[in-house]
Amino acid sequence: MLSTIHIGTAKVCSLNIPEFITTFLPTDKLSGNYLIQPATQFKAEDFKYTIRNNYRKSSKRNDWIDFTPVLMSPFLCDDELKKVNAYKVMKKQAEWLAGRFLVKWMIHTFAKSVALPEFDGSPLDRILIDYTALGAPYIVGKEQWGLSISHAGHYAVVALRAPIVVGDAIVNSGPLCPTLSLGMEKGGLGRIGIDIEKIEKMPDTYFMKTAFTKREIDAIKEIPEAAYRCWTAKEAFLKYIGMGFNESLHHVEVLDQNIFFKGECVDAVVLNSQVIHGDYALSLIEGLGNK
Numbered sequence: 001m002l003s004t005i006h007i008g009t010a011k012v013c014s015l016n017i018p019e020f021i022t023t024f025l026p027t028d029k030l031s032g033n034y035l036i037q038p039a040t041q042f043k044a045e046d047f048k049y050t051i052r053n054n055y056r057k058s059s060k061r062n063d064w065i066d067f068t069p070v071l072m073s074p075f076l077c078d079d080e081l082k083k084v085n086a087y088k089v090m091k092k093q094a095e096w097l098a099g100r101f102l103v104k105w106m107i108h109t110f111a112k113s114v115a116l117p118e119f120d121g122s123p124l125d126r127i128l129i130d131y132t133a134l135g136a137p138y139i140v141g142k143e144q145w146g147l148s149i150s151h152a153g154h155y156a157v158v159a160l161r162a163p164i165v166v167g168d169a170i171v172n173s174g175p176l177c178p179t180l181s182l183g184m185e186k187g188g189l190g191r192i193g194i195d196i197e198k199i200e201k202m203p204d205t206y207f208m209k210t211a212f213t214k215r216e217i218d219a220i221k222e223i224p225e226a227a228y229r230c231w232t233a234k235e236a237f238l239k240y241i242g243m244g245f246n247e248s249l250h251h252v253e254v255l256d257q258n259i260f261f262k263g264e265c266v267d268a269v270v271l272n273s274q275v276i277h278g279d280y281a282l283s284l285i286e287g288l289g290n291k
Contacts, residue, residue, distance in 0.1 A: 008286050020094075044076060095156060107127050268288045
């Protein structure tokens with residue numbers, strides 16, 4: 001159901017959404033296929049957790065490790081309940097719930113190992129996530145940490161990254177190209193961006209011209225996996241800079257694992273792109289740190 005991996009300096013976890021909702025949502029809230037079901041109204045006691053994990057151990061750093069968390073106590077605060085109950089369809093509720101649970105589970109589970117001891121043993125409903133004006137998520141009280149969330153198809157993914165520390169000072173996550181304007185008034189010192197998409201058939205010509213530059217289209221060569229990897233890399237970078245779709249897709253160009261922003265190479269970021277769970281493209285962007 002839930003798996004985790006180290007990518008670069010980040011912890012990355014994925015959660016299977018259908019398994020999450022069938023395991024943790026009350027049966028009276030589900031009336032069939034959640035993808036086509038109308039939204040429902042939830043109460044705090046509908047979501048319960050305990051941190052007990054069954055997992056597949058791995059000696060390799062880059063192997064996914066599988067966990068099975070079991071819910072026993074509430075994990076949403078009052079404001080989060082209002083937000084999830086404002087959605088109009090169950091699909092959106094399920095995706096949001098899976099992402100929110102995954103963030104809180106990661107912070108709670110890895111609190112000691114990622115230097116967040118104040119969250120060790122903290123109830124999940126007291127771990128708060130908020131958003132910048134442009135929609136980038138951050139941990140309330142730990143705005144320097146990098147946090148990014150994505151979902152597609154059957155999976156939600158979360159990337160969590162500590163801020164860079166030099167001596168006793170928390171510093172920015174790296175010099176960017178001079179033309180780059182950050183959209184994050186909160187968060188971002190441990191900047192990170194993640195995106196996931198299910199690999200489908202080759203997108204149509206209109207989508208390709210809308211999403212990609214001519215050089216990217218030439219490099220993709222009508223290969224679906226290449227198209228979805230490039231697409232997720234662009235989205236991950238836009239999340240990394242805190243802009244999301246508030247910036248033109250054509251301003252971001254991905255060529256040979258290099259990121260260009262408005263024509264200028266962004267040489268202080270690392271792109272990691274891979275296929276997970278058989279047919280999902282996953283891209284992660286993180287900064288290298290100040291030079």
